[in-house]
Amino acid sequence: xxxxxxxxxxxxxxxxxxxxxxxxxxxxxxxxxxxxxxxxxxxxxxxxxxxxxxxxxxxxxxxxxxxxxxxxxxxxxxxxxxxxxxxxxxxxxxxxxxxxxxxxxxxxxxxxxxxxxxxxxxxxxxxxxxxxxxxxxxxxxxxxxxxxxxxxxxxxxxxxxxxxxxxxxxxxxxxxxxxxxxxxxxxxxxxxxxxxxxxxxxxxxxxxxxxxxxxxxxxxxxxxxxxxxxxxxxxxxxxxxxxxxxxxxxxxxxxxxxxxxxxxxxxxxxxxxxxxxxxxxxxxxxxxxxxxxxxxxxxxxxxxxxxxxxxxxxxxxxxxxxxxxxxxxxxxxxxxxxxxxxxxxxxxxxxxxxxxxxxxxxxxxxxxxxxxxxxxxxxxxxxxxxxxxxxxxxxxxxxxxxxxxxxxxxxxxxxxxxxxxxxxxxxxxxxxxxxxxxxxxxxxxxxxxxxxxxxxxxxxxx
Amino acid sequence: xxxxxxxxxxxxxxxxxxxxxxxxxxxxxxxxxxxxxxxxxxxxxxxxxxxxxxxxxxxxxxxxxxxxxxxxxxxxxxxxxxxxxxxxxxxxxxxxxxxxxxxxxxxxxxxxxxxxxxxxxxxxxxxxxxxxxxxxxxxxxxxxxxxxxxxxxxxxxxxxxxxxxxxxxxxxxxxxxxxxxxxxxxxxxxxxxxxxxxxxxxxxxxxxxxxxxxxxxxxxxxxxxxxxxxxxxxxx
Numbered sequence: 001x002x003x004x005x006x007x008x009x010x011x012x013x014x015x016x017x018x019x020x021x022x023x024x025x026x027x028x029x030x031x032x033x034x035x036x037x038x039x040x041x042x043x044x045x046x047x048x049x050x051x052x053x054x055x056x057x058x059x060x061x062x063x064x065x066x067x068x069x070x071x072x073x074x075x076x077x078x079x080x081x082x083x084x085x086x087x088x089x090x091x092x093x094x095x096x097x098x099x100x101x102x103x104x105x106x107x108x109x110x111x112x113x114x115x116x117x118x119x120x121x122x123x124x125x126x127x128x129x130x131x132x133x134x135x136x137x138x139x140x141x142x143x144x145x146x147x148x149x150x151x152x153x154x155x156x157x158x159x160x161x162x163x164x165x166x167x168x169x170x171x172x173x174x175x176x177x178x179x180x181x182x183x184x185x186x187x188x189x190x191x192x193x194x195x196x197x198x199x200x201x202x203x204x205x206x207x208x209x210x211x212x213x214x215x216x217x218x219x220x221x222x223x224x225x226x227x228x229x230x231x232x233x234x235x236x237x238x239x240x241x242x243x244x245x246x247x248x249x250x251x252x253x254x255x256x257x258x259x260x261x262x263x264x265x266x267x268x269x270x271x272x273x274x275x276x277x278x279x280x281x282x283x284x285x286x287x288x289x290x291x292x293x294x295x296x297x298x299x300x301x302x303x304x305x306x307x308x309x310x311x312x313x314x315x316x317x318x319x320x321x322x323x324x325x326x327x328x329x330x331x332x333x334x335x336x337x338x339x340x341x342x343x344x345x346x347x348x349x350x351x352x353x354x355x356x357x358x359x360x361x362x363x364x365x366x367x368x369x370x371x372x373x374x375x376x377x378x379x380x381x382x383x384x385x386x387x388x389x390x391x392x393x394x395x396x397x398x399x400x401x402x403x404x405x406x407x408x409x410x411x412x413x414x415x416x417x418x419x420x421x422x423x424x425x426x427x428x429x430x431x432x433x434x435x436x437x438x439x440x441x442x443x444x445x446x447x448x449x450x451x452x453x454x455x456x457x458x459x460x461x462x
Numbered sequence: 463x464x465x466x467x468x469x470x471x472x473x474x475x476x477x478x479x480x481x482x483x484x485x486x487x488x489x490x491x492x493x494x495x496x497x498x499x500x501x502x503x504x505x506x507x508x509x510x511x512x513x514x515x516x517x518x519x520x521x522x523x524x525x526x527x528x529x530x531x532x533x534x535x536x537x538x539x540x541x542x543x544x545x546x547x548x549x550x551x552x553x554x555x556x557x558x559x560x561x562x563x564x565x566x567x568x569x570x571x572x573x574x575x576x577x578x579x580x581x582x583x584x585x586x587x588x589x590x591x592x593x594x595x596x597x598x599x600x601x602x603x604x605x606x607x608x609x610x611x612x613x614x615x616x617x618x619x620x621x622x623x624x625x626x627x628x629x630x631x632x633x634x635x636x637x638x639x640x641x642x643x644x645x646x647x648x649x650x651x652x653x654x655x656x657x658x659x660x661x662x663x664x665x666x667x668x669x670x671x672x673x674x675x676x677x678x679x680x681x682x683x684x685x686x687x688x689x690x691x692x693x694x695x696x697x698x
Contacts, residue, residue: 147476147651148590148607154519155585158565210471211499216525218500367697368592368690370605372651375477398683402655405676406483 002053005046007109014044015109018102033090037098048094048131051101054085056115057132058289059168061160062140062179063150064336065282066092066119068273069140071310072286073117076303080295083113088310092119094127122156123149125163133165136293138285142178143227143335144208147373153178153208171289173281174244175225177209177232192288193244194280196223196231197251204232214239225277226342227335246288248280260287268297273309276343312444317451320458323349323434326451331358331440334377341381344436351388351433355423355450359394361442371399379407389430391415393423424450428457463670465494466510469518469526472499476607477651478516478550484655485512487675489665499529505540506533511668513540517551517650520563520583520609524570527556534573541575546668547644550653552610554639554646555581561610576639576646579614587611592698593627593637593649594691600663603656603687604649612648621647626691627698643667658684 018040025032040047060070070088077084087100097118104112120128122142139160142153150156157178164170164183173179174191183189204210204221206228212219217236224230233240249267250259253275260268268291272283283304290300316325329340337358344354363369374396382390382404390413392400397416405411415426420443427435435454439447467482486492495504499522504510518526530537541547555561558572558579565585572581590607602622616630621638623629629637630648638647645664647653654661658674658681665672674680690696 144475149588151585151588151607151609152475152519154521158585207471207474366695368687370590370592370607370651371656372477372605372607375480375652375655376475398679398686402676402679402683405679406480406487406655411676411679 002055002057004052004109005049007050010044011047011050011109012107014040014047015102015105015107017043018099019107022099022103031090033087033099034093034095035099036102037100038095040098040102041094046131048098048101048128051105051109051132052111053101053132054111054114054116056293057134058115058117058136058138058293059120059134060117060138060140061120061122061125062138062173063122063143063145063156064330064333064339065140065278065285068279068282068309068313069138069286070117070119072273072283072307073289075307076286076290076295076300077115077117079303079306080299082115085111085113085116085118087118092121093124097124097128122160125159129163129165129168134168136171136289137164137168138171138289139173139179139182140281140285141173141176141229144333144376145335146332147376148332148370157182169292171285171292173285174242175229175231175281177213177228177241180242181213190246190288190292191242191244192246192284194225194248194251194277194284200225200230204228204230212237212239226339246284246291248284251275251280258283260284262288262291266297268301270301270304271307273307274314276339278339279309312441317455319455320461322432322458324437324451324455324458325434326437326439326447328441329356329358329438331360331442332363332373334373337438338378338381340438341379344438345381345384345387349434350386351431352386353427353431353433353435354382354387354390355393355427355435355437356390356400357393357420357423357443357447357450358400358438358440359396360440364395369396371396374399374403377403379404379409382407382409387413388433389413389415389427391417391423391426391430393417393420393426420446420450421453424454428454463489463492463512463665463668464510465492466504466513467494467496468503468513468515469499469529470496470516472522473516473518473526473553475517475519475650476551480652481516481548481550481654482514484652484661484675485514485665488654488661488672489668490671490673492670499525503533505545506536509540509545511670512546512548512664514548515550515553515556517553520566520585523552523555523561524568527561527570527572530556530573534575537573538575541642541644544643546664547646548664549644549646551648551650552583552608554648555583555610555612557639557646558612558614576614576641579612579616579639581610581612583610585609591627592691593622593624593629594688595622595624595627595635595637597622597640597660598663600659601657601688602649602653602660603684603691604647604653605651606648607650608648610648621645622649655680656684656687
């Protein structure tokens with residue numbers, strides 16, 4: 001347990017009100033994953049500073065992969081017998097972080113668990129890290145995200161650079177030149193990455209880092225994986241992506257395992273949650289922080305063997321001989337959606353049927369969602385010959401259709417409908433291949449219902 | 463029709479690059495010249511029919527301003543002679559007198575082509591919004607997400623007069639800057655695919671022959687958005 005500021009009356013009032021509100025919200029059937037924390041911070045603005053932190057505090061940030069990475073770290077810690085405080089099922093802004101920590105604390109602010117793995121929204125970093133100092137901060141990547149909140153990668157890198165306490169040990173993605181450039185003066189930086197794979201491109205098509213951050217000359221690439229993820233170098237001044245301390249040196253997609261090289265010649269073979277390259281990065285980041293924190297490699301290895309990706313991110317069932325897969329595709333996040341399109345297109349199979357439901361629920365309630373992000377998202381993977389039909393379902397279906405047409409998708413493969421349930425019916429009446437539901441996380445309940453209805457009809461027809 | 467797309471490798475935020483794509487698809491015989499930041503703009507020695515530049519980060523904005531500064535007189539000449547410009551998002555800022563970057567504590571001179579306008583950019587004041595209005599009788603819809611606020615009076619030189627949504631500042635219906643065929647707007651992203659009618663208008667302004675790509679689908683998406691934007695229950 002770590003020292004915190006002394007508790008005062010304001011803190012006690014905040015803790016009492018927050019715990020009572022949490023109890024009341026739960027009694028009303030609400031999840032209460034953010035409001036109690038908001039109440040606490042409202043009453044006691046430095047509430048987080050007065051809360052004693054667990055012995056090991058790991059934070060996870062970055063545009064994509066926060067939830068998966070923190071879930072992986074939590075699973076390993078729990079399997080090793082530690083109590084873990086975590087906010088992955090709740091909110092990752094200040095209120096959510098405070099809620100998770102207070103829920104696992106006594107009235108006097110003492111932690112009930114020895115460890116905490118806290119996912120932190122990049123945009124909220126300034127407000128959170130001014131009150132708490134993580135032992136480790138994993139940053140997976142800094143990519144384009146919601147243009148309304150996150151603007152651009154320079155802005156997010158600035159926020160993180162300004163917010164991260166100097167004592168925190170950073171575990172950064174070496175293959176993301178924006179992420180690996182965070183806190184350049186810090187000596188507390190370690191890097192993880194994935195070495196070049198056969199057939200990878202060497203032409204830098206990045207939209208967010210094209211010129212050298214040191215001298216301004218045009219950058220070159222040893223290899224590029226997607227967007228600006230790869231190993232970059234400046235032919236003019238010698239700037240280059242850092243060498244990873246924890247490096248994936250081999251991926252066996254058949255056995256679903258990868259080799260992690262670290263510590264001057266040591267290797268560890270770990271199971272990956274799936275073959276999607278973004279999840280190999282997530283696994284690598286999780287393993288890196290655990291090794292850096294001194295966890296025995298064999299315990300990490302054993303825990304990884306039984307890990308599975310959270311079902312809300314990716315899951316498959318078979319009904320009537322047809323595979324029905326749900327793949328998370330975070331709306332308003334152009335890179336996450338493009339990766340989801342690309343991953344689904346890359347999976348084996350023909351005549352795939354894609355049901356795309358990626359509108360923002362809240363931005364379409366008494367509102368008209370900004371569709372700029374869909375034009376920032378690469379739809380070209382949907383042109384893949386393995387894709388037989390694409391149904392865009394939701395209020396913005398006409399916009400998605402136009403975007404796909406501009407990207408070169410064959411109009412004959414596109415169907416649209418305003419309702420999600422209608423989308424489920426439409427996909428069933430179109431073609432006969434496996435079905436992929438690409439859904440926004442905020443309509444998980446609705447998309448699961450659509451998936452279940454599809455599965456039900458397929459089973460009945462069998 | 464010759465399109466010069468300025469610095470597309472860096473002025474590429476928020477879907478703005480799709481304007482060049484859609485324009486190219488929608489104008490008969492259109493050709494695009496993509497001028498990188500480390501290249502020499504075509505307009506220095508030639509005359510494109512339209513010059514496009516899109517949204518960028520603030521550090522890029524400073525580099526772009528310095529890149530264009532030596533060509534200020536040439537740009538002014540092109541504007542005066544009726545060359546069409548479409549500057550979206552914060553590309554417009556570059557043409558104003560001064561840009562103050564509050565968060566980074568930097569002040570730079572813009573190109574000063576529109577000397578009556580100054581820009582203040584604050585990373586802790588993000589403004590989002592929507593707009594629907596008219597440009598020469600053509601309905602334009604758009605979205606904005608910006609750190610910048612432009613001061614100055616554009617009531618006699620605006621791009622769109624808003625029916626709903628803010629113009630250059632909160633409470634002002636006049637959006638953007640229009641001078642001859644220069645159009646600078648804080649509307650960002652895919653203004654052309656979102657507005658097939660305005661795409662046709664712009665192509666005609668360039669002397670081209672418009673045939674908006676996927677016109678039926680684009681009009682359907684546009685009509686739905688107009689319906690929503692005019693719905694009083696929709697928040698602006």
